[in-house]
Amino acid sequence: MINLLKVLYKKEIIDASRDKRSVMAGLYYAIGTPIAMCLLLSVLLQQLTSPEGLKITIVNAEQAPSLVAHLNANEIQSTNDKNDELLKSITLNISDDYQKNMREGRPATVTLIADKSNDKLGKHINRIEKALASYNAEVASLRLISRGIDPSIMRTLAVETHDEATPDSKGGMFLGIATLSIILTVFYAAMNLAIDTSAGERERNSLSLLLSHPLSSLQIVLAKSAAIASFSMLGLVIILIVSKITYGLVPWQQLGFSITITPTFMLFCFAVCLPIALMSASLQVFVSFMAKSFKEAQSYVTMVLFIPMSLSMITTYDIATDIIQWVPIAAQQYALIEFIKGNPLPVPQLVLSTLITLILFSVFSFLSSRMLKSEKVVFGL
Amino acid sequence: MIKVTNLTKKIGDVNALNGLSFDAKNGQITGLLGPNGAGKTTCLRTVFGLLKADSGETEIDGIDVAKNPMEAKKNLGLFPDPCGLYERLTPREYITFFAQLSGLSSVKAKAATSEVIKKLNMDDIADRRCQGFSQGQRMKTALAQAVVHNPSNVILDEPTRGLDVMSTRILRDLLIQLKEQGHCVLFSSHVMQEVAALCDHVVIMANGQVIAQGSVDELCEKAGKATLEEAFIELIGSDEGIAA
Numbered sequence: 001m002i003n004l005l006k007v008l009y010k011k012e013i014i015d016a017s018r019d020k021r022s023v024m025a026g027l028y029y030a031i032g033t034p035i036a037m038c039l040l041l042s043v044l045l046q047q048l049t050s051p052e053g054l055k056i057t058i059v060n061a062e063q064a065p066s067l068v069a070h071l072n073a074n075e076i077q078s079t080n081d082k083n084d085e086l087l088k089s090i091t092l093n094i095s096d097d098y099q100k101n102m103r104e105g106r107p108a109t110v111t112l113i114a115d116k117s118n119d120k121l122g123k124h125i126n127r128i129e130k131a132l133a134s135y136n137a138e139v140a141s142l143r144l145i146s147r148g149i150d151p152s153i154m155r156t157l158a159v160e161t162h163d164e165a166t167p168d169s170k171g172g173m174f175l176g177i178a179t180l181s182i183i184l185t186v187f188y189a190a191m192n193l194a195i196d197t198s199a200g201e202r203e204r205n206s207l208s209l210l211l212s213h214p215l216s217s218l219q220i221v222l223a224k225s226a227a228i229a230s231f232s233m234l235g236l237v238i239i240l241i242v243s244k245i246t247y248g249l250v251p252w253q254q255l256g257f258s259i260t261i262t263p264t265f266m267l268f269c270f271a272v273c274l275p276i277a278l279m280s281a282s283l284q285v286f287v288s289f290m291a292k293s294f295k296e297a298q299s300y301v302t303m304v305l306f307i308p309m310s311l312s313m314i315t316t317y318d319i320a321t322d323i324i325q326w327v328p329i330a331a332q333q334y335a336l337i338e339f340i341k342g343n344p345l346p347v348p349q350l351v352l353s354t355l356i357t358l359i360l361f362s363v364f365s366f367l368s369s370r371m372l373k374s375e376k377v378v379f380g381l
Numbered sequence: 382m383i384k385v386t387n388l389t390k391k392i393g394d395v396n397a398l399n400g401l402s403f404d405a406k407n408g409q410i411t412g413l414l415g416p417n418g419a420g421k422t423t424c425l426r427t428v429f430g431l432l433k434a435d436s437g438e439t440e441i442d443g444i445d446v447a448k449n450p451m452e453a454k455k456n457l458g459l460f461p462d463p464c465g466l467y468e469r470l471t472p473r474e475y476i477t478f479f480a481q482l483s484g485l486s487s488v489k490a491k492a493a494t495s496e497v498i499k500k501l502n503m504d505d506i507a508d509r510r511c512q513g514f515s516q517g518q519r520m521k522t523a524l525a526q527a528v529v530h531n532p533s534n535v536i537l538d539e540p541t542r543g544l545d546v547m548s549t550r551i552l553r554d555l556l557i558q559l560k561e562q563g564h565c566v567l568f569s570s571h572v573m574q575e576v577a578a579l580c581d582h583v584v585i586m587a588n589g590q591v592i593a594q595g596s597v598d599e600l601c602e603k604a605g606k607a608t609l610e611e612a613f614i615e616l617i618g619s620d621e622g623i624a625a
Contacts, residue, residue: 007481011470018469018510209465209526212429213482214454375432 004215008223012197016227022192026231029188030239033181038246041174045251054124055079055086060094064102067094067110067135074131088124090114105143172337176316178247178259179336182239182269183312183329186277187305189235194228194284199297202289208378217372221285221365228281229274236273240266259340268339272332272350275357279328280308282364289371292380328353328360382407382565383428383534388437390423390589397423398434399589405567405582407533410560412580413569414613420589421569422462425538428567429459441534455484458532460568462539464523468512472503472522475511476529483530490529497525501551516543524552528559535559537568541575553579573610583609587617 017023058078061068068078079087093111095101101108110132114125141151201207210220244261252258287304291297311329315337324330325346331353335345371377383405390398397420405411413421426432428439430450439446444453467475473494480490498507503521506514511522520543527535537556541549556579559566570576576583577597584594593600593616597609604612 004482007478007487011467011474011478014474015467015469204465204468205461205463206465206467208426208431209459209461209479210482212431212454212457212459212461213479214451214484215482216451378431 004219005223008219009226012223012227013230016193016197016231019193019196022196023231025192026189026235027238030185030235031242034239034243034246037177037181038250041250053077053086054088054127055084056088056090056092056128058092058094060096060098063094063096063098070135071131076128076131088121090121090124090128092128172318175259175337175340176318178243179333180312180316182236182243182336183273183276183333184309185235185239186232186273187280187308190228190231190281191284191301191305193231194281195288195294195297195301197224197228198285198288199291199294202378202380203294211372211378216369218365218369220372221368224285225278225281225365228284229277232277232280233270233274236270236277240269265339269336272335275354275361276329276332279357279361279364282361282368286364286368289368289377325349326352328357382442383567384440385424385428386438388424388427388434388439390427390432390434392423397589398427401437401586401589401591403584403591403594405565407565408560408563409581410556410566410568410579411582411584412576413567413584413586414571414576415586416571416617419587421586422538425536425569428536429457430454456533458527458530458535460523460527460537460540464519466511466519466522469510471508471510472525473498473507475522476525479526480529483532485530493529493531497529501525501555517545517548520544521548524555528555534565534567539570540568541570541572573613577609585613585616592616
C-alpha cells in the first residue's frame, strides 16, 4: 500500500514538474502577490500620512483674513485659477456682513457650497468642516477670555483615550490582507496541476489504464492529492520568502505599526497550512472528476474556490467573527493574524478547525475514490 | 486463461454485450474479430474490470474479476485503445512506472524495462519524452507497458493500428513468443490478415454476441469459403465494417 503510494506520488511529481507552464502559472501568484501588495501599501501609506493639498474657491476672502489664514495653516488654500489640478468644486462663501458681525460678537455667516453626494468630495468637505469648527472654538475661547470667563466652562466632558494597541496589533486590516494572500496561495498555486492530473488525465485516456492495474482508486486519489498539496506548499514557501523580503521594504514606521514575517511565523504558517493544502487538493481533485471535461473542470474549480476565499475575506474584514472563527480556513487565518500580533493563540478554535479540515480531506478523498469506481466518471460519459 | 460467460452490458440504450461467452486458453493466441461497434472494446474493458457487466461472469486464471479485481488484475497485461501515454514521461519512466504498479520492485521493474525496451528495438526512443511520438512509437511504448511484468494473460485492443511493416513484424514475433512461453494472448482486431496469420482461435462477434468460433480453418470450413475474410462476411451476414 505505502510502496504503491510512493510510486504513484513520484510519478505525479515528475509529471507535474515537467509541466513547466502550469507550475509557473501557479507560482507567479506566489511571487507577484506580495510584491503588488507592498507597492499598493506603500502608495496608500503615503496618502494616509501626508494629506494632499486642497484648494477651494473662497468668495469674499478679503472679509475674513484670519479665517483664511487658519485654513491655510490646515493646508486648505484659496485659488482663482480654474485649471488648478488641486481645485475641488467646493466654494466657501463669506457673507458681506462677516466683519461687522464678528466685531459685534454675533454669529458671522459662512456658507459651504458643495455636492455632498459626490463621494470623492466627502473627505475634503469633512476636512473643511473640521477646520471651521476648530476656528470657531478658538475665536469663542478668545471671546470668553476677553470677558473674564474661563473658556474651560464650555467643556463639560474631558475625554481621554488610552490606546492599548501595540504597534503590531494596529495594522489589523493590512494583516488581514497579508494573511489572506498567504492562505489563498495554498488554494491557487496548484490549481492548474490539480485539474491537469485529474480531468486532464482522464481526457488523455491514461486514467482508465491506471485503473486497470491492481491498485485501489483511493491510492490513486491520495497520491494525486499529496502531489498537488506538495506544489501548494512550495507556493506557500515562496510567498512567505517573498513576503519576508518585500514587507521589509514597506515604510511601516509612518503608520506606527509593522508586519514582520519572522522565521517562527513562517514555520507556524507552514504547519497550519499543511492540512489546508491537503483539503484544498482533495477538493480540487473531487470537483475536477465531477466535471465531464477539462474546460468544465476549470470553471467549476474556480467557482468552488470562491468558498474558501470568502471565508478568508470574512476574517480579513472582521465580519461575524464570533461564529466564523470556528470555521476552517477562517479560524486558521485568525490564528495567523493573532500570531503576528503577538496575542495568545486561539488554541481551541485552531485545533477544532484543523480537525474539520482533515475530516474534509478524508471525505473528499473518499468521494473521489468512490467516483473512480463509476464507469460514467472514468470515461466521462 | 480468460473465460467469459454470458456477459450482458447495456450502455445507454444500446445492448453493447448480449450474452457473450468464449474462452481464451493459455499457450494460444485468441482473436476477437468483429465489425466496428460489435462490442469488442466493451468486452475487453469488462474483462479488466473497468466496466461492470449487467450480468454474466469474467474469470482470469479462475479468479472472478468482479469479486476479486485486485488478484485478477495481477495476472493481466493490458494494451488499451487509445494508448494512454503520459506525454511528459519517457518510455523508460512510463514502462517502469506501470511495472511497479503491477507489483514489481523498483530494481526488478528497471531491469524488466531495459529488457523489454531491447526486445522491442526501442532504445533510440527510450529516453525521449513521449510528446511528439509517431503512432508507431506510441504503440510500441504501450505494448512494452503491457508485457513488461511478464503477465500470464495479455489483452490487446487493436494492437496493429498505425504500425509500419517492421513494427507489425516485431509485434507478431512478440505475440508468438508470448504464446510459446505459455501465456494467454487475447486481442481484438478487424484486420483479417492479422488474425488469419496469428490466431489459433478466432471468436467472431457482432452486436455483442458470438457468431462463431474456432480455428481459422474450422471457420472457413463452416462457412464453406476459402479465406477468412469471405467466411467472416458469410458468417455475420453483411459486409458492414470490413472496409475499416
